[in-house]
Amino acid sequence: MIVRILGEGQYRLDDEAFGAVSQIDDRVQAAADADDEAGFATALTELVDAIIAHGVPLAADEFEGSDAIVPGHGTTLEEARELLSSEGLIPN
């Protein structure tokens, strides 16, 4: 699986690592749903760090579409909502 961290590049993850990342993703979403800014920040950092720790970065000359895309380090809940709502996909 290939995961893109916005602003930080793409990483190749095996299925096991991707499974672990998906679980963290559920917690990020739960924090967002609960409007829990601090929880969101912590879970997102964990998510992004896990991708970097278990993934192998793609080289510049590898042209691959990503299977999953996540916001980068330090993205606040508010910024995440702004990014998502720019296309009206997501209600607050």
Next chain:
Amino acid sequence: MGLMGRFTTIVKAKASKALDRAEDPRETLDYSYEKQLEMLQKVRRGVADVATSKKRLELQAAKLEQSVEKLDGQARQALQQNREDLARAALERKKNVQLQLQGIDQQRVQLQGEQDKLVVAEQRLTAKVEAFRTRKETIKAQYTAAEAQTKIGEAVTGVSEEMADVGLAIERAENKTETMRARAGAIDELIESGALTDLTDGRDSIDRELEQLSVTSGVDTELDQLKAELGSGAPPAEQLERGEDKQ
């Protein structure tokens, strides 16, 4: 859907918007490459814009630092004249200005963060665009219809996603600089109108009161000084003025 799913959907949507396929797949390559160069210029402009905005904040901060000093001086002067009320007013204003300064500093840190991100984005995009250029020429040279179609699709899709990513970073930086500009504009107006150095009362009231105090309590001293000056052979006032005119 998790956050990851939502971001994937939205970035993919943005990436596919950038994918305008031409009749001849080889033209798609050139078209995409042109778009990439445009995006590179855009991200470089973004870096410059953020730097300019940061500069503006720094200039404002310098102005505000000056008014902090001025208010501090006013407070001291007022206390020396036994006017604690005036001193308090000056210190209150000083606090307000210092609050604005804190706000500016936070914004400066934010902008620095955006600038750093854009610089990294620019570096990665530069590497990607260069790799794309090489790939583009290779695909064109080897062009055999079916195989090339796939390769072109891969290369263009891969790079479109990168462009969407960088595009989002630029958008975000633009939003931040816009917010900052609006705020900086408001502070500029406040500084120009004198309201920031004088937030609680009418314009320059501390100054006026201090001046009044100086007038009433200092007349004797000045008179003595004048007498002393005139006594020690200073030229009459008329001559002084003419002397100044010449300069």
